[in-house]
Amino acid sequence: MICAISNQQQDVLVGLMLGDGSLEFNGYRGTRLQVKQSEERREYVFWLYSQFAHMTKTPPQQRPDTRQWYFGTRFFENLEELRNIFYARRTKVVPANITELFQSPLTLAVWFMDDGHLDYRAKSHYAYHISTDSFTESEVRVLQKLLLEKFGIVAKTYLSLCRGKKYPKLYIGKEGRDAFTKTVAPYILSCFRYKLPPDHHTVCLDPSETTRRAPPISMVDDDIVRSS
Numbered sequence: 001m002i003c004a005i006s007n008q009q010q011d012v013l014v015g016l017m018l019g020d021g022s023l024e025f026n027g028y029r030g031t032r033l034q035v036k037q038s039e040e041r042r043e044y045v046f047w048l049y050s051q052f053a054h055m056t057k058t059p060p061q062q063r064p065d066t067r068q069w070y071f072g073t074r075f076f077e078n079l080e081e082l083r084n085i086f087y088a089r090r091t092k093v094v095p096a097n098i099t100e101l102f103q104s105p106l107t108l109a110v111w112f113m114d115d116g117h118l119d120y121r122a123k124s125h126y127a128y129h130i131s132t133d134s135f136t137e138s139e140v141r142v143l144q145k146l147l148l149e150k151f152g153i154v155a156k157t158y159l160s161l162c163r164g165k166k167y168p169k170l171y172i173g174k175e176g177r178d179a180f181t182k183t184v185a186p187y188i189l190s191c192f193r194y195k196l197p198p199d200h201h202t203v204c205l206d207p208s209e210t211t212r213r214a215p216p217i218s219m220v221d222d223d224i225v226r227s228s
Helices: 007-018 039-055 077-086 105-115 136-150 177-187 189-194
Strands: 020-024 031-037 069-072 115-120 125-131 156-162 166-172
Touching: 007 031, 007 039, 007 077, 007 105, 020 077, 031 039, 031 077, 039 069, 039 189, 069 125, 105 115, 105 125, 105 136, 105 177, 105 189, 115 189, 125 136, 125 177, 136 166
Parallel strands: none
Antiparallel strands: 020 031, 031 069, 115 125, 125 166, 156 166
C-alpha cells in the first residue's frame, strides 16, 4: 500500500529520522512510523499525529505504566523507501542525499524539539546543543556543514564522553545562536518553549507557511565549518 506524502509531511519525517522517530519494517513490504514521547510532551505527540492522521487507524494512546504517549501509522511501501535511506543494518545513518531531503526550517525545528537543548545563563551566556549520538563523527560534520549552507547557522562538532565512550554532538554558540533561534522559534510548540531563551522574539507563522524552504546561501566559507 502506498500513501501520498506532502512536502510538509516529508519535512517532518526527515526531522523525526534525525531525532527520536523510528521506522519499523513489517518483514514483508511495508514500513510504519512510530512515535513515543513522555507525558510532558503530550502536545507534541498530538501535533505529530495531526500531521499523519490520515495514515493512522487510531489516535495517540497512553501507557498506564510509564504514562508515555505513542501512536503508529499503518504500513506503507513508500515509508520503506525512506527507511532504506535512513537505516543501515537497523542503525540510523545520515543519508548521502541529506542535503536534498533537508530543505525546510520545519525539519530543523522537529529535530531540535526531539534532541536539542538550551544552555542558558541570564545576562552572560546562551548556546544550543543537539544530541547526535546515533551518528558517526563524520556524519555529524555533514550536518554541521548543512546548517551553514542551508540556513547560515555556524555550528561546531565536539565529542562528549559518556561511560567511557565518545559521542559526537553539535554545538551552536555565539556565532550561530541568533540565526538558529530565528530559524526554529516560529515552529517550536509551547511544551518546548523552555528550549529557547526567555527573551527571544517569536514571529508566529501562518500554518500555510510551514512548508517554506530555506533561503539560498550565496557564499560558504569552508574555514567556518571546520570544528575546533
